[in-house]
Amino acid sequence: GAVVSQHPSWVICKSGTSVKIECRSLDFQATTMFWYRQFPKQSLMLMATSNEGSKATYEQGVEKDKFLINHASLTLSTLTVTSAHPEDSSFYICSAPDKTSTDTQYFGPGTRLTVL
Amino acid sequence: QKEVEQDPGPLSVPEGAIVSLNCTYSNSAFQYFMWYRQYSRKGPELLMYTYSSGNKEDGRFTAQVDKSSKYISLFIRDSQPSDSATYLCAMSARTGGFKTIFGAGTRLFVKA
Numbered sequence: 001g002a003v004v005s006q007h008p009s010w011v012i013c014k015s016g017t018s019v020k021i022e023c024r025s026l027d028f029q030a031t032t033m034f035w036y037r038q039f040p041k042q043s044l045m046l047m048a049t050s051n052e053g054s055k056a057t058y059e060q061g062v063e064k065d066k067f068l069i070n071h072a073s074l075t076l077s078t079l080t081v082t083s084a085h086p087e088d089s090s091f092y093i094c095s096a097p098d099k100t101s102t103d104t105q106y107f108g109p110g111t112r113l114t115v116l
Numbered sequence: 117q118k119e120v121e122q123d124p125g126p127l128s129v130p131e132g133a134i135v136s137l138n139c140t141y142s143n144s145a146f147q148y149f150m151w152y153r154q155y156s157r158k159g160p161e162l163l164m165y166t167y168s169s170g171n172k173e174d175g176r177f178t179a180q181v182d183k184s185s186k187y188i189s190l191f192i193r194d195s196q197p198s199d200s201a202t203y204l205c206a207m208s209a210r211t212g213g214f215k216t217i218f219g220a221g222t223r224l225f226v227k228a
Contacts, residue, residue: 041223091157095216107159
């Protein structure tokens, strides 16, 4: 099946710094990618939809200036958490739909962010 | 009312039992129905995918969709300790731009 990778798999940073997370579709092109956030023992919360060549669409309550999304190519989307705070610590997961086959979401392995 | 309702459990069963996991939903536009398995500290892994109503079987897993009742199920036969994980139902509609809505996830424990 289709593969989506994320990098890094985990990161620890200091408050006030910025962290970039990459999401790549390895064997298919993705004009759209989704970014989710998951707190412990909770389900996935959609943060934003990343669109190749245009601005991302953010869900209600998600600060677009804090969570910068760039979809630079058909296989790469990045999420930058700016001026990170401890409450931003979470598990961030990206996904991409494979429109050429079953329209199924393929998820990356996730990035665990810890802000000290 | 949430768009997708799923009992969070936890659900504990003995090895070899048949497990039934369920979700209900309110949006009749949903066409694509998925079940994902998520192990602790990992990303979700697609288990089953069903388009519209009907049944789908893959090994020990059977997915059922009843659109008239807005109800989907995942059955696991001969459950194994390695099946212990959180199971998330998910659904989407083409008209929604493939925006996937997830259930809360059901934590399953299969005891050896």
